[in-house]
Amino acid sequence: MSYELIAALMFSSMMLMLLTGQRVFGAIGFVAVIAAFFLWGDRGGFDLGFAAAIKLMKWYPLLTLPMFIFMGYILSESRIADDLYKMFHVWMGGLSGGLAVGTIGLMVLISAMNGLSVAGMAIGATIALPELLKRGYDKRMVTGVIQAGSSLGILVPPSVVLVLYAMIARQPVGQLWLAGVVPGLMMAAMFVIYIVIRCRLNPALGPILPPEERAMPMGEKIKLLGAGLLPLFIFFAMMVPFVNGWTSLVESSAIGAIAAFLAAVLKGRMTREVFETSVRKTLGISCMFMWIILAALAFGAVFDGLGAVKAIESLFTEKLGLSPWMILILMQLSFILMGTFLDDTAMLVIVAPLYVPLVGALGFDLIWYGVLYTITTQIAYMTPPFGYNLFLMRAMAPPEITLRDIYGSILPFVLVMIVALATIMAFPELALWLPGYVYGN
Structure with a gap:
């Protein structure tokens, strides 16, 4: 044989x-x-x-995995994410579609706290979704917002999935994280632009909150702003020393975990139940990974x-005569197909032994490809009829939101993500500029 x-x-x-x-x-x-x-x-x-x-x-950098997961669960279980949404509620409620825009902001910060798309989905569905529905937001709009926002979890650092990609592709984790910053923020900005334009064309989709709900003394607003941005301060306390070379990746992850723990203690929310739940969930997720x-x-x-990789390379380039870009596009389409029944981690470990060496042999940058992989798998997650995120959203959503609503809600956001993916494929520097700037210096 x-x-x-x-x-x-x-x-x-x-x-x-x-x-x-x-x-x-x-x-x-x-x-x-x-x-x-x-x-x-x-x-x-x-x-x-x-x-x-x-x-x-x-593999010493693997120690970052439980640190970041613990940090995310501490901030989630201690309800610091609730403060984030309250901040967006007060500051952005006067804009048509403002709470939906605030939800995208919430998802970006949750991504910086946890690095898992499932965590963003859970927090968005339990905190943001009921509030948005109660205030008259269109149910298709808000379910799409939460699913699209949660997709940022594996792209914005500290992305746990990019840690796994780094392990399998043997690439520096720090460079992969920095490569995800600009594409992640760009995609979040594209979501916001879409929401604002659509709500301006049809204000009934995202009504402005009544003045009495937003009425609050400026001092209280400033105080709420500080409380809501606490996770962002934790993120910078963790990332700035690492980017400047003062700490290693593992040391920075420990700083993030300790900072999250101290934040929960100082706010009086670090109970025994919160600590035990966070440790138990961290252990379960870390062992699974x-x-x-x-x-x-x-x-x-x-x-x-x-030698399977060389055989497949020979099949595509010599026997079928496909160009490197055609092969790359076929790889991305295969991710979308697999996303109908697998999650992002499973897709990565199944095809990484084939795809990662092949991508390198074709002359593409593996840091750039890691960003393409994360975006493509999130598109696959949300593509009907069997996207993983679609059924996860259905399990968390209230009964009045049907599977038909969820399917209809996600299509505009999938189109936005496809545009973002095509942009990054056409302009690789969007992903490679920041790691090149930081590590080049």
């Missing part, structure tokens, strides 16, 4: 196991170890998993040993 056929058999077996409902890390790791066993015997099968585990344990990385490393090692 040829190596190309073995690689195809591995990939198809893994997809079959995933379709039967197996856990992602279990399916990927099982196929990797069994393939190694048949290819290289008992020693190869045993050593593969052991070597992947040792490599994972020795570590198992997935472990499986991905083992799967990638087998693919490297088979």
